[in-house]
Amino acid sequence: MLRRVVPTLLIMTCLALPTSAQINPFRGSAGTPLNNDDIAALIDATNRLLARPQLAAGDSDTWSNPKSGAHGTVTAGSATQRKGLACRVMTYRHTVPGPQADRSATLTWCKTKDGWKTA
Numbered sequence: 001m002l003r004r005v006v007p008t009l010l011i012m013t014c015l016a017l018p019t020s021a022q023i024n025p026f027r028g029s030a031g032t033p034l035n036n037d038d039i040a041a042l043i044d045a046t047n048r049l050l051a052r053p054q055l056a057a058g059d060s061d062t063w064s065n066p067k068s069g070a071h072g073t074v075t076a077g078s079a080t081q082r083k084g085l086a087c088r089v090m091t092y093r094h095t096v097p098g099p100q101a102d103r104s105a106t107l108t109w110c111k112t113k114d115g116w117k118t119a
Contacts, residue, residue: 032098038070045074046090050109050116055088069097077106082119085110 034042045063049055057078064071072094080087087110095101108119 032096032100034070034094034096035065035068038065038068038094038096041065041070042072042074042092042094045072046109047116049074049076049090050088050111071095080108082108082110085112085119087111087119 041063045061049059049061052059055076057076060073060075062071062073072092075091075093077089077091080089087108089106089108092105092107094103096103109116110119
């Protein structure tokens with residue numbers, strides 16, 4: 001039985017790694033990672049932007065986490081479509097205390113029936 005379970009667990013672990021990166025693209029850099037509270041603040045800023053009725057490219061919102069010292073800006077990019085969904089490119093610039101403090105990332109968010117999701 002153990003011979004069947006171990007390979008299955010290894011395969012599931014390997015398959016879960018890309019999913020983890022998809023869920024949190026802000027981890028895995030050489031510098032200090034964003035913690036869960038940092039990411040929650042970043043997502044809140046993203047949601048505030050995406051909720052704007054007249055969101056335009058260049059609009060931005062800021063976030064900060066006084067506990068960690070991390071802070072940043074979310075900037076809306078162009079509107080686009082993917083698989084028939086309305087989407088928006090978002091650029092993230094954030095600073096985390098420690099090595100490689102300044103970082104950036106770009107994600108595309110698409111409006112689904114369950115809310116905005118990264119594409």
